[in-house]
Amino acid sequence: MTPMSAGREKATAPAAPAGPAAKRALAGRLSWGLADQAVCSMTNFAVGIYVARSLGLAAFGVFSLAWVTYGVVLSVSRGVATDPLMVRFSGVPADSWRTAAARASGTSLCVGAAVGTVCLAAGLGIGGGVGSAFAALGAVLPALLLQDAWRFSFFAAGTGRKAFANDLLGGVALIPAMVVAARAGSVAAFVLAWGAAAAVAAGYGCLQSGILPRPAGVRRWLRDHRDLGYRYLVENVGVSGAAQLRAYGLGLIVGVSAVGVVRGAELLLGPFLAVLMGLSLVTVAEAARVLRQAPHRLRQFCLLLGGGQAVAALIWGAALLLVPDRAGELVLGGVWHAASELIVPATLGVAGAGLGVGAAAGLRALAAARRSLRCQLFASTCYVAGGLGGAALGGTVGSAWGVAAATLSGSAVWWLQLRAALRERDRDSIREVRTS
Numbered sequence: 129m130t131p132m133s134a135g136r137e138k139a140t141a142p143a144a145p146a147g148p149a150a151k152r153a154l155a156g157r158l159s160w161g162l163a164d165q166a167v168c169s170m171t172n173f174a175v176g177i178y179v180a181r182s183l184g185l186a187a188f189g190v191f192s193l194a195w196v197t198y199g200v201v202l203s204v205s206r207g208v209a210t211d212p213l214m215v216r217f218s219g220v221p222a223d224s225w226r227t228a229a230a231r232a233s234g235t236s237l238c239v240g241a242a243v244g245t246v247c248l249a250a251g252l253g254i255g256g257g258v259g260s261a262f263a264a265l266g267a268v269l270p271a272l273l274l275q276d277a278w279r280f281s282f283f284a285a286g287t288g289r290k291a292f293a294n295d296l297l298g299g300v301a302l303i304p305a306m307v308v309a310a311r312a313g314s315v316a317a318f319v320l321a322w323g324a325a326a327a328v329a330a331g332y333g334c335l336q337s338g339i340l341p342r343p344a345g346v347r348r349w350l351r352d353h354r355d356l357g358y359r360y361l362v363e364n365v366g367v368s369g370a371a372q373l374r375a376y377g378l379g380l381i382v383g384v385s386a387v388g389v390v391r392g393a394e395l396l397l398g399p400f401l402a403v404l405m406g407l408s409l410v411t412v413a414e415a416a417r418v419l420r421q422a423p424h425r426l427r428q429f430c431l432l433l434g435g436g437q438a439v440a441a442l443i444w445g446a447a448l449l450l451v452p453d454r455a456g457e458l459v460l461g462g463v464w465h466a467a468s469e470l471i472v473p474a475t476l477g478v479a480g481a482g483l484g485v486g487a488a489a490g491l492r493a494l495a496a497a498r499r500s501l502r503c504q505l506f507a508s509t510c511y512v513a514g515g516l517g518g519a520a521l522g523g524t525v526g527s528a529w530g531v532a533a534a535t536l537s538g539s540a541v542w543w544l545q546l547r548a549a550l551r552e553r554d555r556d557s558i559r560e561v562r563t564s
Contacts, residue, residue, distance in 0.1 A: 160288025207361030240270035268323020278333030298329030392467030415493035434486020445475025484539035507538025
């Protein structure tokens, strides 16, 4: 039986009643997802704040360029490794999960090693502060991607507490690493400290799972899941690649400091983004479970998920508008005044993204990779066009408003595609019943 046929059989399985025990299990998985992402977001927030306050706006802009580059590589890893794992190996027997986790983590490790080598060579060739930051990123990419692979592997198995333990250990390890980096006083030192903490978490993931990554299984993993992996690769790179193009373009149009301002606004939204990302760790797996157990509830699940996140984003953004300048300066230092001007458009953009996440989870659960790819390519194109067009017309603030408009437009397309995919599935189900 192929993975795709297995997925279809699961999707058409009889609906199981959602009793109190099932609801408690769902609440537990969501809670671990939120807790784990809270740790990761606090770690990222601490790194960003420390760099912003220690090195100033220009150096923070350089760090932000390395950060968005890491985001692109992370998207590649997730697309070919952990996204197929989440779709096809959530809630499966332990033996199947262990084999899949070994191959998926091995794939992530190979992506980190390959792209890390390129970043290291490019950084050494560029030289200067930017070059050293990228060289440092290349050195730590394998550890960063392996840590992320264990997170998704544990959530696919329904053991989010292990992901939480991993990332909590990484956060603790970051504290002494940051102290050493502050003494060095360079962006590269902070990148290396970030990667060193990730290496500790990645190593502990191997101990917790009792599994070693299997780079030798990469070819088979890519072959078995190429129907999803390559589309998810393009889709994910569309997201992070658009962010990278916007960051580089904004740096060229307005200046490197503008990249730091945008990153500062993102840090202000950090606590809410922790909730958004925490839920995203489990939403695809939960949507897949809903589809297997009660397919008629998938639309409602996605609507509650997306609508709830959008409302929460608006509430958080409204709270940020009430923060006094003195408190903002205490957190972001000199970055605060410029970043605070972006709160309204940044909040609208995040609300639009949260709304789209609900539809995206449904499309992933349905394994409708072609539809989700179309959505993401459209959304990414709008993101780059809005971000850079806005920058050309109105500088950093104009770029933020352009991104907000693009994100809301993209969310509408996600929901249109989910509605079409659900209708298509209903027609297929009726056809199967008539022919059986």
